[in-house]
Amino acid sequence: MRELWNVSSSPHVRSHEGTSNLMLDVALALLPATAFGVYRFGLYALCLILVSVGFALLTEYVFEIWTGRENTLMDGSALVTGLLLGLNLPPYVPLWIAMIGSIFAILVVKQLFGGIGQNIMNPAMAARCFLLISFAGYMNQFPALDGMSSVTPLTAMRNGEPVDLAAMFTGLTNGTIGEISTLAILAGGLYLLVKKVIDWVIPITYLGTFALFMLLFSGRGMDVHYLLAQLCGGGLMIGAWFMATDYTTSPITEKGRFVYGILLGVLTGIYRLWGASAGGVSYALIFCNLLVPLIERMTIPKPFGWEGQKNG
Amino acid sequence: MGNGSFRGGVHPFDGKDMSKDKPITEYLPKGDLVYPLSQHIGAPAKAVVSPGDEVLAGQILGEATGFISANVVSSASGKVKAIERRMLATGVISESVIVENDGMYRLAPGLGTLRDPSQMTKEEIRLAVKEAGIVGLGGAGFPTHVKLTPKDDAAIDYVIVNGAECEPYITGDYRLMLEEPERIVAGLKAILCLFERAEGVIAIESNKPEAIARMREAASGADRIKVQALKTKYPQGAERNLVYAVTGRRLNSRKLPADLGCIVSNTDTVLAVGMAVCEHLPLMRRIVTVTGDGIANPQNFRVKTGTNLAELVEAAGGFKGEPAKVIAGGPMMGMALTVLDIPVTKTTSALLALTEDEVERFAPTDCIRCGRCVKACPAGLVPQKMREASERYQLDLFEKLHGMECYECGSCTFACPARLPLTQGFKEMRKAVMDRRRKAQAQKQAGGKS
Incomplete structure (x- = not known):
């Protein structure tokens, strides 16, 4: 018999769903997009993903040893960061780009701000933006593939060229490794919804607002083909389902999630219509990440029983 | 609706x-019965018996004092052995009447007569409830x-x-x-x-x-x-x-x-x-579920108030395996016990023995801001922010985040994938805020008089 029973404050039971389960689910949900990217761009793309995942894990491990912190590799968050960064790289950048991006994501964006849950920007997105600014040449190169154009569908649309919507939906286009197949991303997003890892609010308000914004301001009016191509193009889908839903950098309040999704939709629209490059999801995400503390502060809900009342 | x-x-x-x-199943106590005079919200009851007194089942041992208070009634006949301080499941020490059970359960005179509430006045009905404790x-x-x-x-x-x-x-x-x-x-x-x-x-x-x-x-x-x-x-x-x-x-x-x-x-x-x-019968019994994977033969007992919890564990076949945690009440809001030498009070709904303590199994990690606590909170609060206030002991911020609307149900803590002890912090903060309010009130009153 034990001499003493455990004593702690209630509740005495815990949900079996822990941080590592959630992160593993996100990684699983990214598998279709990963597999399709490797199928489309070949083994070199797989190498890029492995390097970015590997260096994300290594950076986290070394930093934690160096600073005498508890090892957090098993929570799975560095894995997800590395994977997301890899999927957001063009398919033929040099391996050292992936390496630098991963180190920046984990060291500067995540660990220097306090580690998991403390970063003010999504590490993978911030690293992508860092790479876009620092190595614009590499990061905007999409070599021609099996006779297809070396421009991404978004750039083509900007130049007024026609795009193949079906190819964009299935993923037979050019772009970063993980963003090309809307179908694969939606499959992953659906998995996250069904497993209740994410809820619908942010992706749907983001995509909905973006579509509405383009309808009003693109000058194309009710051009369904154009709208759908905009929705399927670039990093919007992977951004809406996997980046905007990042726990740490999105609002935890219910109303805040709506505000965040709407802001993302509007900003992405602005960047896509009037920004310097054809894309804009990365910058919209980073910008809105920084607004999250403010959004949360302004959307603290009225408690139950105080709705519409001043006090409480 | x-x-x-x-x-x-x-x-x-x-x-x-x-x-x-x-x-x-009816469980009849073997040992002495312990009746804490403070087992309700409000003022403790005042003992109206003395050591050595003979008491009957249904007899009032402690009388309600003040408006919010309740009688404490004997659930057996026997002799008052002592009036002394005993620990309750909550960890609170309360003055208690100890009764040596004679095993006869002789009912106090006048009790047990059938009455028709529709023939009674409202005052009579309310008095019956009050008398019954x-x-x-x-x-x-x-x-x-x-x-x-x-x-x-x-x-x-x-x-x-x-x-x-x-x-x-x-x-x-x-x-x-x-x-x-x-x-x-x-x-x-x-x-x-x-x-x-x-x-x-x-x-x-x-x-x-x-x-x-x-x-x-x-x-x-x-x-x-x-x-x-x-x-x-x-x-x-x-x-x-x-x-x-x-x-x-x-x-x-x-x-x-x-x-x-x-x-x-x-x-x-x-x-x-x-x-x-x-039936003109005061509160002398309650139902206690003795259960959990650490109990040999889980049971629902009709128990005389004052019965020792250790007896109930024995009546349910004793412990099975090695209990890691023993809880008075349920797993969400119950109190973890250190000893079983505790009486069944009016509010003891269950005794739960678990062979695995999930609090021990799942160590806390850092908050990932997933928002599950916000979704789980039935009071519509933002536990993630309240935790930041409680970690830093910021009482004003805790109140501003409506922390006093929390009723400590534990849903946020259950849902938290980082296994953070949110509710524990909120209990401490709520107590601190209430203490502060009481002090401010007392100061105001003292100031008003001088």
Whole structure:
């Protein structure tokens, strides 16, 4: 018999769903997009993903040893960061780009701000933006593939060229490794919804607002083909389902999630219509990440029983 | 009307299968009986017996002092051995009357006579409840006669019997509804005699279809009484959620159910009211579920108040394996015990022994801001932010984040994938804020006098 029973404050039971389960689910949900990217761009793309995942894990491990912190590799968050960064790289950048991006994501964006849950920007997105600014040449190169154009569908649309919507939906286009197949991303997003890892609010308000914004301001009016191509193009889908839903950098309040999704939709629209490059999801995400503390502060809900009342 | 549910909540493993098909068995105590004079909300009762006195079952040992207080009644006949300080399940030490049980259970004169509440005045009914020492048996321990005395009887339009029993593992109310539905209905009818305009609603979670059927049957002849099924979700039985689920009305920390026209009492309490009014029997027993994977033979017992918990464990076949944690009450809001030498009080609903302590198994990690606590909170709070306030002991911020609306149900802590002890911090903060308010109040009064 034990001499003493455990004593702690209630509740005495815990949900079996822990941080590592959630992160593993996100990684699983990214598998279709990963597999399709490797199928489309070949083994070199797989190498890029492995390097970015590997260096994300290594950076986290070394930093934690160096600073005498508890090892957090098993929570799975560095894995997800590395994977997301890899999927957001063009398919033929040099391996050292992936390496630098991963180190920046984990060291500067995540660990220097306090580690998991403390970063003010999504590490993978911030690293992508860092790479876009620092190595614009590499990061905007999409070599021609099996006779297809070396421009991404978004750039083509900007130049007024026609795009193949079906190819964009299935993923037979050019772009970063993980963003090309809307179908694969939606499959992953659906998995996250069904497993209740994410809820619908942010992706749907983001995509909905973006579509509405383009309808009003693109000058194309009710051009369904154009709208759908905009929705399927670039990093919007992977951004809406996997980046905007990042726990740490999105609002935890219910109303805040709506505000965040709407802001993302509007900003992405602005960047896509009037920004310097054809894309804009990365910058919209980073910008809105920084607004999250403010959004949360302004959307603290009225408690139950105080709705519409001043006090409480 | 309510929609039978509420926003938020969680679905913990309910563990009720272990004991839900075990009929209630009467357990007669072997050792001395211990009656704490402070086992309810409000002023402690004052002992009206002395060591050496002979007492009878149903005799008052401690008398209510002040408006919010309750009598303490002997559940057996015998001799008062001592009046001394004893520890309760909450860890509180209370002055207690110790009675040496003679095993005869001789009833005090005048008790046990049948009465018809419809022939009694409201004063007589309320007096019967007060004399009987009835308090909320669901766990709150609020004196029932006070609850049944709102400012205006005519303003009450709902009397809700809380049969939700949303705490995992506990099956006492469920068994009562199966085995003694008529007595519950009798209690409800007695309460309805006080509130002419009210409708009686027996509210039961949908995972107890047999109980719903039995209660419907028992209430079928009665006008003004209906049975409502509620969604199965923790904490459906919390007062604010229950009132909302049944009536659509929204309580908060500053409002009593009576302010919104509702009287809410738990099943066993209503049954006790029925016994006090119709059978003139004071509160001498309650149902205790002794269960968990660390108990050899989980049971539902009808227990004399004052019975030692160690006896109940023995009666349920003793411990099985090595219990890691022993809890008085359910796993969501119960108290972890260090010893079993504790009496069954009016609010002891269960004794739970678990061979694995999930709090120990899942060590806390850093918050990932997933927002599950926000979704789980039935009070509509943002526990993630409240935790930041409690970690830094920022009382003002905690109040600003509406922390005082928390009723410590534990849903946020259950849901947290980082396994953070959120509720623990909130309990400390709420206590600190209440202490601060009391001090400010005392200072104001002292200032006013000088």
